Amino acid sequence: MNILIIYGTTEGQTRKIAVWTAARTRERGHQVELVDSEALPSDLKVEAFHAFIIAASVHQKHHKDTITNFVFAHHELLNARPSAFISVSLSAVLEEPEAQGYVDRFVSVTGWRPRTTLLLGGALRFTEYDYFQEQVVKFIVMKGSGAAFSERDQEFTDWNALTDFVDRFLEAAA
Ligand SMILES: Cc1cc2nc3c(=O)[nH]c(=O)nc-3n(C[C@H](O)[C@H](O)[C@H](O)COP(=O)(O)O)c2cc1C
Structure with a gap:
């Protein structure tokens, strides 16, 4: 199959996830075009693809605008x-209902009904945040989660869960 993988990232974890997904998809014998939603090629022929994998991170309860658009x-x-x-977020790490809520809202705004959805944990990168990002993460995201994350860089992405998800999707889509 010819597969489009498109991603929306702010701090880079979803790019890493999309690159991993592309590598896995190629290993399974498919052709992949990997596209950053912030740099859509003007000649992208969306109708030329047989299947789509879309990855986006959540910031302040919303998926990235470029992906929503x-x-x-x-x-x-x-x-x-x-x-x-x-859908990449911190809430997904904690299996909190918020993570599904972000997806429900995204689906209702866009009209898209993905055949399958993965709620995937992202990362915290305190060493790269500016003052505003750090305040939001400390006082809104982490507080809302009710969990005690330490204030150091941490990756929560479950790569095995991602691999299983990609494999199952590719089998069902073929
Ligand atoms: C400023 C900021 C706001 C965030 N808001 C949320 C949020 O509302 N809910 C949530 O579950 N995670 C939130 N997160 C966590 C991100 O989803 C997580 O860090 C993710 O890995 C970011 O992916 P990216 O690097 O691809 O942008 C936020 C992170 C930052 C830095």
């Missing part, structure tokens, strides 16, 4: 072909 613009095509959504 892309999905809204193409939701009819996405609904007609195999498509998967990977």
Whole structure:
């Protein structure tokens, strides 16, 4: 299959996830185009792909705008072909209902009905945050989670869960 993987990231963890997903998909014998939603090629022919994997991180309860806009613009095509959504957040680490809530809102805003969705943990990168980001993470995201994350750089992504998800999607889509 010819598969489009498109991602939206702010601090880079979702890019890492998308690169991993692309590598796994190629290993399974498929052709992949990997695209950053912030740099959409002007000649991207979305209808040329057989299946889609879309990954986006959550900031202040919303998925990245560039992904929301892309999905809204193409939701009819996405609904007609195999498509998967990977939602990257901190809430997903804690299996909190918020993580599913972000997806429910995204789905209702865009009109897209992904065939399968993965709630995937992201990362915290305190050494790279500016003052505003640090305050939001400390006092809104972490506080809201009710969990005691230490204030150091940490990656929470479950790579095995991602690999299983990608493999199952590719099998079902083929
Ligand atoms: C400023 C800021 C706001 C965030 N807001 C949320 C949030 O509302 N809910 C949540 O579950 N995670 C939130 N997170 C955690 C991110 O989803 C997590 O760090 C993720 O790995 C970011 O992915 P990215 O590097 O691809 O942008 C936030 C992180 C930052 C830095």
